[in-house]
Amino acid sequence: MEMDDFSWDDIEPCEISSAGTSGVEICNIQYSDEYKLVMGYLIKLMSLKEYSERALILTDQVIKLVPAHYTIWQYRFDIIKFLKKDILKELEWCERVALENQKNYQIWHYRQLLIELYINNNGKFKPEFEYPLIDTMIGEDNKNYHVWAYRKWLVEKFNLYADQREIFFINEMLTKDIRNNSAWNHRFFIFFNNNNKEITKNLIKQEIEFTKNAIDLAPQNPSPWNYLLGIYENEKFNLNLKDLEPFLLKYSNIEEELNDGKIEPLIISTFSLEILAKIYQLNNLSEKSIKIYNLLADKYDPIRKNYWHYKRDNLISI
Amino acid sequence: MTMSAMPELLLEKHVRYFHRLLGILPSQFQSADSNKLVIIYFALNGLDILNKLDTVKIPERELLIKRIYENYLVLPGGEGFRGSETYNLGENKSSSSYNYDPPNLAATFIALSILFILKDSSIVQRLDRDKIMKYVQRCQIQDGSFKPILNLDGKPFGDSDLRYSMIAATIRKFLKYDKGDNNDIDLKLLEASIISRKSYDGGFGSEVFTESHGGLTYCGISTLKLINRIEGKSWDKTIDFLIHRQISFTEYNKKELEYEFNDIDDIGGFNGRLNKYGDTCYAFWCLGSLKILSDEFVKFVDFTELEKYLLNKTQNKIMGGFNKTSDEDEIPDPFHSFMGIITLSIINDEKSRNDG
Structure with missing residues (x-):
């Protein structure tokens, strides 16, 4: 259906201009004729609170022209409810709009409203209905913030924490791109969310192993390092950071540099150095920590020189 | 000796760029129409930071201020600003019931900012701080965060991400709201929602x-x-x-x-x-x-x-x-x-x- 399929003769579109009611022209956008017409009708129909098929078509046009419009979604939702439209059909429309404009953010919230409405009316909704759309969107942009947040909402809404498809999806994403931090974050959510009462020692061990393997693939990739620290520094898990020392020394033969400085050390990951400095501090080997911070500042990570100096000076003052 | 190419701030060009934003904009800006006040804010604040706000002359400032107040809305659920005149439904400025032209938290924050940048002295007489805070307060939801608008039932509507929490807290600060004031937001809940x-x-x-x-x-x-x-x-x-x-x-x-x-x-x-x-x-x-x-x-x-x-x-x-x-x-x-x-x-x- 198009706007032309309906009669608009009975309404006078409002005039759209940049001049406002005071006639003062500021930020005078040169609106196209199409824009003026569509927005002119919209204002009229909205002020009449008209809930009709033609109003529905109109909202489709407006959403394509101004995705950031902040009342259009509410208006469309009210129309859908008033006309008792088929919500599954509306979800299909929603899907088309999302695929046409990757940056249309409000649509994900709208989609949640539709699904909640569907559940209210019909009792049950199958979350797997959502997977093809998510797959396509993530295929276009594997770090789309809103799509990942939507997937998280789906997990919460339908209690999919233990659903094997979730971990399968994450593993697939990380296999394709081990640097996809959105996937790493979703992984943390799935395993360590507040609802998961079953955070067993085995699970923690499994995740540490998984992360260590990921680090081995790309030692300078920050994502698994943050994930690893996220586990180790979580007080609830009762782990000891010191246990990481042997693993860290695989990525930096720093001991040699610390001892005589004659051998050029092989540093494969600066992140391993950062954590080693913390561990030496815990072991009361501040001298070693200080040397590492100096190395980070002067040699391995000079852009953060002032930060590493601050860390070093904090040790000295202790 | 050759001078190393020291990077340089192209001050005049930036001033002209910000002025252009206040003038005539090509139709590509249509999609940003709902955020028109934000464009004005970036232009004025940009000029202010460059110490060139004086290039916006007094008559133009007065017109700008006039335009901002055009977007001030009075509703039973509270008061605030809309984001662009394109949302004006042509109804009476003060409406007795909720409609599709509600105040928006982001626009309210931006409009207040612009009035402060332009040092508008009429702000105290023209705005009702308690009623603005009433609207902000009503946009707060159970978990402590905020949604941008109220719907036709007077309920918060839209996404509730961290941006609106910051905006709500900023409006509160602008209006010098403090503990014990009538329509204050729930700070304890807000804090908990941020930390979470x-x-x-x-x-x-x-x-x-x-x-x-x-x-x-x-x-x-x-x-x-x-x-x-x-x-x-x-x-x-x-x-x-x-x-x-x-x-x-x-x-x-x-x-x-x-x-x-x-x-x-x-x-x-x-x-x-x-x-x-x-x-x-x-x-x-x-x-x-x-x-x-x-x-x-x-x-x-x-x-x-x-x-x-x-x-x-x-x-x-x-x-x-x-x-x-x-x-x-x-x-x-x-x-x-x-x-x-x-x-x-x-x-x-x-x-x-x-x-x-």
């Missing part, structure tokens, strides 16, 4: 357990600052997250350049999330967050490298303003132009403070 959005790596996400993000980290930290809840918490991980957003490629991590999101032109700039490309705005979000946490922490940033990135890679040398990224084919936009200018001004302040 802190991620395992120290940054903040839009919701609980969503990915850490430089911009949302700024929203979280500035909200806590605005409601006086920074003290007494450990920020080590957050600082670590923020400072690692400054992009660097050295001999020791150059292999990472093979990754599609890593670009040698981004050195010195900031990304907003791990393994993403650099972007003008994240320099501000990260710098600003560190600065709010402490004057000491902002010094961790390598200002020289950041300045080079902004002036050489994202400053638009032809049109003025700033591009989003170091991609040369981009054109500037109001948001990134403002972000570029404000970041450079913070750097300047820091440098002169250290000299003095």
Whole structure:
């Protein structure tokens, strides 16, 4: 259906201009004729609170022209409810709009409203209905913030924490791109969310192993390092950071540099150095920590020189 | 001796760019129509930071102020501003029931900011701070966060991410609201909702357990600052997250350049999330967050490298303003132009403070 399929003769579109009611022209956008017409009708129909098929078509046009419009979604939702439209059909429309404009953010919230409405009316909704759309969107942009947040909402809404498809999806994403931090974050959510009462020692061990393997693939990739620290520094898990020392020394033969400085050390990951400095501090080997911070500042990570100096000076003052 | 090509701020071009935003804009700006007040805000605030607000003459200022008040709305559920006159339904300014022309928290924050920038003296007579706060209060939801508008039933509607929490806290600060005032928001709930959005790596996400993000980290930290809840918490991980957003490629991590999101032109700039490309705005979000946490922490940033990135890679040398990224084919936009200018001004302040 198009706007032309309906009669608009009975309404006078409002005039759209940049001049406002005071006639003062500021930020005078040169609106196209199409824009003026569509927005002119919209204002009229909205002020009449008209809930009709033609109003529905109109909202489709407006959403394509101004995705950031902040009342259009509410208006469309009210129309859908008033006309008792088929919500599954509306979800299909929603899907088309999302695929046409990757940056249309409000649509994900709208989609949640539709699904909640569907559940209210019909009792049950199958979350797997959502997977093809998510797959396509993530295929276009594997770090789309809103799509990942939507997937998280789906997990919460339908209690999919233990659903094997979730971990399968994450593993697939990380296999394709081990640097996809959105996937790493979703992984943390799935395993360590507040609802998961079953955070067993085995699970923690499994995740540490998984992360260590990921680090081995790309030692300078920050994502698994943050994930690893996220586990180790979580007080609830009762782990000891010191246990990481042997693993860290695989990525930096720093001991040699610390001892005589004659051998050029092989540093494969600066992140391993950062954590080693913390561990030496815990072991009361501040001298070693200080040397590492100096190395980070002067040699391995000079852009953060002032930060590493601050860390070093904090040790000295202790 | 050849002079090294010192990067330079193209002051005149930026001034002209911001003035153009207040004038005639091409139809591409249609899609930003709902945020028209925001464009005015970036232009005026940009000029203000460049110390060129005097190029906006008194008659023009008066017209601007007039235009801002045109978007002031009076509803039974409270008062506030709309984002653009295109939302004006042509009804009476004060409406007896809810309609599709509600105040919007973001627009209210922006309109107030503009009135402050223009030093409008009529603000106290023309606005009702209790009624504005009533609207803000009604936009707060159970978990302590905020939604941008009220729907026809007078209920909060829309996304409730951290941005609106910061906006609500800023409006509260603007209106000098304090404990015990009639329509104050629930600060305890707000604080809890912010803290719950802190991620395992120290940054903040839009919701609980969503990915850490430089911009949302700024929203979280500035909200806590605005409601006086920074003290007494450990920020080590957050600082670590923020400072690692400054992009660097050295001999020791150059292999990472093979990754599609890593670009040698981004050195010195900031990304907003791990393994993403650099972007003008994240320099501000990260710098600003560190600065709010402490004057000491902002010094961790390598200002020289950041300045080079902004002036050489994202400053638009032809049109003025700033591009989003170091991609040369981009054109500037109001948001990134403002972000570029404000970041450079913070750097300047820091440098002169250290000299003095």
